[in-house]
Amino acid sequence: MDDNDSNIRRWEDLDIDILVKIFQLLDIFELTSGISRVCSAWRMACCDPLLWKTLDLSMLKSNFIKIPLEPYVYVDERSDRILTRLLKISLGLSRQSIMTLIFHFNLYVSDEQLTYTAERCPRLKRLVLPAWNRIKKTGMCKAIRCWKELESLTMPSIANPPYILEEISTHCKNFSELKIMGPCDVFFASSLAAFLPNLRVLSLRCSMLFTDVLVLILDSLQNLEVLNISHCVLMEALPAPQHKRIVKEIDVTIRQKASRLREFLTCMDDSCVMCQRTRTDEGLVRWYKYEEGLWKTDEVRSLTL
Secondary structure, eight states: OHHHHHTSOOGGGSOHHHHHHHHTTSOHHHHTSSGGGSOHHHHHHHTOGGGOSEEEETTOOOOEEEOSSTTSEEEOHHHHHHHHHHHHHHHHHHTTOOOEEEEOTTOOOOHHHHHHHHHTOTTOOEEEOOOOTTOOHHHHHHHHHHOTTOOEEEEOOOSOTHHHHHHHHHHOTTOOEEEESSOOOHHHHHHHHHHOTTOOEEEOOSBEEEHHHHHHHHHHOTTOOEEEOTTOEEEEEOOTTTOEEEOSSOOHHHHHHHTTSSEEEOOOOTTOHHHHHHHHTTTBOOGGGSOTTGGGOOSSGGGOO
């Protein structure tokens, strides 16, 4: 009996590389469920950097309700506890290996959760942060100062963009890609020109975009290589009483300005489902109404998830 037992290999004797391969098949909930506490070998495998290049929380959404006052959402305590627990365990196991961080567009992260994460992800290169109702200016600025290697950001449009763009300009010297999930107005475009003149990739897909804003972007961002305005509702400002009208085709002048780009991605097709949705939602696509995960797509390969 003793001889037979001695021939049986224990789980903790399994090669670490094999354990890592197995753990790569687990999702974030499974990986943080306690398997790192099984034994020292499993703990070592759970901390392998291969498991933590990307922290993908896009399957986690907050339970929330809309409210009329700031921050305009109320998130229940259970949602916050689940997110805090996941962050603490995963950030502890990752040992500062995370280079890509993805939040769901309906995951309402708090100031404390964001800054806690930022301090433990100093090597972050890509951030996908669509929802930030609960994040204050001070919290966002503190986080950005931790991310000196940040290169790419997916974000909602905000009413006062200069502060975040200035922080990126000051602290993230390699920053080159921006995706805005919402309208880009003249103020936003002017802020881009002022603080991110070296931006190389910009995606404004599925939003309302005025032609003067588009011209401002093309004229001001001279280092821009890729511009995605696919499925946008393109508008032209007019004097009263009309005020504005929908543009059916991009005019020659704009196309000439865009000709210097490596890629100018457009789609204004009446038969396109995404174009129809943008028009129905009046230039502010309500992603929750559509297929789960649709918000992750982008015609720019480096920005799709």
